[in-house]
Amino acid sequence: MDRYVLAIDQGTTGTRVFLFDERGKPAASRYQELRQIFPRPGWVEHDAEEIWAATSSLIARLLGEEHVSPAGVAAVGITNQRETCVVWDRETGKPIHNAIVWQCRRTAEYCERLRSAGHESCFRDRTGLLLDPYFSGTKIRWILDHVAGARARAEAGELRCGTIDSWLIWKLTGGERHATDFTNASRTLLFNIHTRGWDPELCRIMEVPTALLPEVNASAGLFGHTAAGVLPAGIPISGVAGDQQAALFGQGCVRPGLAKNTYGTGAFVLLNTGDEARTSGRGLLTTMACNAEGGPAYALEGAIFIAGAALQWLRDGLEILPDVSASAAIAESLQDNGGVYMVPAFVGLGAPYWDPDARGALLGLTRGTTRGQVIRAALEAMAYQTRDVLDTMSAESGVRLGNLRCDGGATRNRFLMQFQADLLGVSVEIPENPETTAAGAAYLAGLGCGMWKAADLADLIRIAQRYEPTVSGEARDRQYAAWKEAVARVLTRRRGD
Numbered sequence: 001m002d003r004y005v006l007a008i009d010q011g012t013t014g015t016r017v018f019l020f021d022e023r024g025k026p027a028a029s030r031y032q033e034l035r036q037i038f039p040r041p042g043w044v045e046h047d048a049e050e051i052w053a054a055t056s057s058l059i060a061r062l063l064g065e066e067h068v069s070p071a072g073v074a075a076v077g078i079t080n081q082r083e084t085c086v087v088w089d090r091e092t093g094k095p096i097h098n099a100i101v102w103q104c105r106r107t108a109e110y111c112e113r114l115r116s117a118g119h120e121s122c123f124r125d126r127t128g129l130l131l132d133p134y135f136s137g138t139k140i141r142w143i144l145d146h147v148a149g150a151r152a153r154a155e156a157g158e159l160r161c162g163t164i165d166s167w168l169i170w171k172l173t174g175g176e177r178h179a180t181d182f183t184n185a186s187r188t189l190l191f192n193i194h195t196r197g198w199d200p201e202l203c204r205i206m207e208v209p210t211a212l213l214p215e216v217n218a219s220a221g222l223f224g225h226t227a228a229g230v231l232p233a234g235i236p237i238s239g240v241a242g243d244q245q246a247a248l249f250g251q252g253c254v255r256p257g258l259a260k261n262t263y264g265t266g267a268f269v270l271l272n273t274g275d276e277a278r279t280s281g282r283g284l285l286t287t288m289a290c291n292a293e294g295g296p297a298y299a300l301e302g303a304i305f306i307a308g309a310a311l312q313w314l315r316d317g318l319e320i321l322p323d324v325s326a327s328a329a330i331a332e333s334l335q336d337n338g339g340v341y342m343v344p345a346f347v348g349l350g351a352p353y354w355d356p357d358a359r360g361a362l363l364g365l366t367r368g369t370t371r372g373q374v375i376r377a378a379l380e381a382m383a384y385q386t387r388d389v390l391d392t393m394s395a396e397s398g399v400r401l402g403n404l405r406c407d408g409g410a411t412r413n414r415f416l417m418q419f420q421a422d423l424l425g426v427s428v429e430i431p432e433n434p435e436t437t438a439a440g441a442a443y444l445a446g447l448g449c450g451m452w453k454a455a456d457l458a459d460l461i462r463i464a465q466r467y468e469p470t471v472s473g474e475a476r477d478r479q480y481a482a483w484k485e486a487v488a489r490v491l492t493r494r495r496g497d
Contacts, residue, residue, distance in 0.1 A: 003074040005451065006062075006231075007442040008055055009435070010080045010164050011243065012101065012265045013312075015051065017058040018435065019068060020442040022451065024460040026435055030062045037098060042105040042347060045098035048086040051164065052171045056230040070232050076172065077239035077445030079246035079437050080164040082187045085136035087143045087150065087161040087212070093175055096159065097147050099167075100139040103265075103305065103347050107138035108356045119205055126192045126199055128277060128286025130354055134303065136163060137189035137206050144208070154209045161212040163187070165240050169214075172237060174227030180214040181223075182296045183245040186288035191216070193277055193288055196296065219245070220294020220448040238448025243437050244268040245289045248299065250440030251405045251431060252461040254292040254454075259393070259401065261386055262437065263410035266350070267307035269389045271300045271397060282392050283352030290440075292454040294447045300397060302351035302389030306344040306360075308410055310378040313346070320371040331376040331415040339364040341486040342377040349491070352392040357492040364486075382410065383420040384483040390424065403427045407436040421467040423476055432464040 004027065007018040014033040021027045032054045037045040063070055083102035088095045100106070111131045114120070120131050129135055140161050144151045153159050160170065163184045169177050185191040185198075190208060192199040196216070203210050217223060223237040241249060244262055248270045251260040256274035261267060270289065277286050277298040289299035314321040321327060341363045343349075348356035362374065386404075394401055403426050410416055411430045421428040433439055443460075446452040469476075 002072055003451070004068060004072055005075050005077055005442045005445050006059065006073045007077045007079070007438045007445065008168060009243070009438040009441065010051060010055065010078070010168065012081045012084070012103070015054045015058060016438065017055065017062050018438045018442065019062060019066065020439070020446070024439070024443065024446070024452065024457065026433060026438070028062060028066045029435070029438075030058045030065075032058055044101040044104040046084065046101055048088070048095040048099045048167055051099070052168070055168060059230045073231060073235050074451055075239065075445040075449035076226065076231070076235055076237045077441035078165050078168055078237065079241055079243050079441035080168070080184070082163060082184055082242035082244065083134055083136045084164050085139050085161060086164070086167050087140060087159055088167070088170070090158055090160045090175070093170065096150055097143045099164070100142065102134055102136075104139065105133045105347055105356055107133040107142050110138055110141070111356070114205070123189055123202060126194065126202060127189050128186070128193050128279070129189055130285070131189070132354060133356060134305075134350070135187055135189045137208060140208050140212070141206050154212050157211045159212055160214070162214045163242070165242070166214045169223055169237060169240070172226050172231070173224040174229070176227065177224030178214045179217055179223045181217055181219045181240040182288040183219060183242040183290070184240070185216045187242060193286065193298070218295050219290045220444045222448065236449050237445075239294070239441055239444030239446070241290060241440060241444055244270055244301065245287070245299070246440030246444070247407055247437040248272065248440070249290045249294075249443060250436030250438070251407060252458065253405065254290065257399055258405075260405040260407065263307050263382060263406065263408035265307065265309045267304040267382055267386060269302040269386060269393065271393055271399070273298045273300055273397070278397060280396050282396060283354050284389070284392055284396060285351070290444065294444045300393055302393060304385045304389065305347050305350045307382045307385070309346070310342065310344040310381060314375060314378055321375055325412075327375050327379055328413045328415040330372045331379050334372050334376055337376050337380060338369060338373040340369055340373045340377045341483060342374065342381045343486050343490050344378065344381050345490050351389050353487070353491060355491050358490045361486070361490045363489060379413065379416045380419060382416060383423045384480065386420060387423050387480060401426055403429055405429050405431065407431060407434055417467045418470070421469045422471040423480065425469050425473060425476060427469070428467040429463045430465040432462040
């Protein structure tokens with residue numbers, strides 16, 4: 001019987017489930033879009049029960065339609081939208097509130113209060129993160145404060161909380177295991193990345209009872225076994241990582257100095273720094289990642305909140321883009337952007353600015369501006385924001401970027417990838433398997449269950465396409481200077497610029 005690793009990639013806009021064969025190749029997948037809930041401007045939620053229903057349905061569909069026996073699933077790997085969190089009843093397994101999504105800005109005022117009280121350096125030193133609504137700790141606190149009786153129930157041990165990986169582990173194991181991995185834990189503002197454990201003082205400041213929190217394990221290892229249900233009982237869940245760290249692993253960036261960028265709803269640049277937790281003074285995050293064996297390592301990260309989501313807005317909000325896939329041809333049909341720049345600060349700006357109050361803008365508009373120029377400006381904004389992060393990363397790490405490994409859906413956009421190479425002045429490399437996030441989860445699960453060894457995985461990652469820069473340094477610097485002027489127009493404060 002053929003053996004497979006089942007990889008669950010639970011993202012912001014949808015859930016995808018993959019089967020990876022024993023050669024580490026994706027054999028099949030199924031996808032379902034996820035409903036986005038916007039209770040107020042700047043607030044974003046998901047229905048955690050809907051996430052679980054979609055995941056279990058997709059697993060059943062995938063195995064059934066591909067005629068794969070559930071007994072052929074050797075292990076399960078999970079990768080997830082990292083800072084989205086959910087709180088649920090430990091007895092019933094029912095969420096007490098919608099999951100609050102990483103994009104949600106409802107806790108911005110609370111973050112400012114913590115900052116004003118002088119807590120930022122403590123959080124920064126221990127977690128490697130900034131006090132920002134992006135991270136899940138303040139979201140957990142918000143649920144405890146705004147759901148009737150939740151805080152008392154949490155303190156009595158009646159509730160559990162976690163990021164989406166923990167929720168899926170709980171559901172897959174029938175409530176037997178409450179666990180997460182180092183990479184997801186390191187995104188909560190509650191986890192000390194140096195001691196590699198939940199920090200009692202940070203939990204006290206944030207008013208999150210430690211009884212709520214999951215056990216933390218290495219990314220490759222045993223997180224529990226499936227309970228009988230959509231899968232047979234006893235299949236090991238043996239690989240877990242947050243989406244960006246999974247992509248870093250799936251790209252083979254398991255040694256210090258290797259970097260990748262993932263283009264999705266947002267965009268995320270990570271640089272592996274090995275055993276050393278590098279502290280940034282210019283808006284980058286220090287976070288946990290994986291070494292070649294799936295054990296704990298460190299990385300510098302630059303988080304861009306809005307990337308592909310800007311194209312979705314043009315499609316669904318303004319209705320000027322018929323399909324996201326059409327954006328490349330539209331952009332390539334133009335000689336330039338006509339002086340139009342989009343700063344997509346729809347939910348604030350991430351690295352290196354970290355301005356939660358900034359809001360999006362279209363600049364340089366004239367009577368002659370066309371929809372094509374607006375669409376091109378949205379694509380260019382992804383590349384400009386990536387350079388913002390990489391310039392900062394190179395300055396702080398002392399490592400000059402030699403190339404950039406890229407993944408995510410936007411790597412299929414020829415215009416964007418060429419523009420990215422032109423703007424950076426280095427080659428942009430696209431892997432043969434673009435689904436590196438799911439691949440990372442599968443590889444970790446395969447390592448965790450013994451199907452593969454670290455040396456086996458190095459042979460699986462092949463480059464399918466390479467984009468080389470085609471413009472002069474003067475032209476790229478002139479374009480980038482115009483972008484920086486556009487960003488300056490929307491900033492409400494300067495931090496780490």
